[in-house]
Amino acid sequence: MGLTVAGPVLPQAPAAKSTEEPRSMPAVRSRAEFDSLSVVYDANTPYALPHVLFAIDRQNGNRIYYNETKRYKLHKDYVNGT
Numbered sequence: 001m002g003l004t005v006a007g008p009v010l011p012q013a014p015a016a017k018s019t020e021e022p023r024s025m026p027a028v029r030s031r032a033e034f035d036s037l038s039v040v041y042d043a044n045t046p047y048a049l050p051h052v053l054f055a056i057d058r059q060n061g062n063r064i065y066y067n068e069t070k071r072y073k074l075h076k077d078y079v080n081g082t
Contacts, residue, residue: 023072023082024065028052039069055079 028034038050053067053075065078072078 022068024055024067024078026064026066028066037066037069053078 025033025037028037034052035050037052040048040050042048051069053069053072055065055067055075055078057063057065065082067075067078072081
């Protein structure tokens with residue numbers, strides 16, 4: 001015995017693409033990767049220096065997370081946000 005159900009055919013929404021930037025990286029292997037994570041404070045002063053925040057997960061084998069510093073201004077923001 002077969003069962004057939006008829007009804008309106010609705011178009012399916014396309015699969016959502018993940019365009020979100022990564023929250024962190026496990027390693028920084030190039031200047032381009034560093035630049036994608038870094039911020040520069042006081043850009044027009046002699047103290048201008050690009051930097052990246054990082055967190056060390058001591059409970060997970062000292063795993064290092066190089067933070068998306070444009071998104072997380074403080075270390076605790078990254079840790080609490082993830």
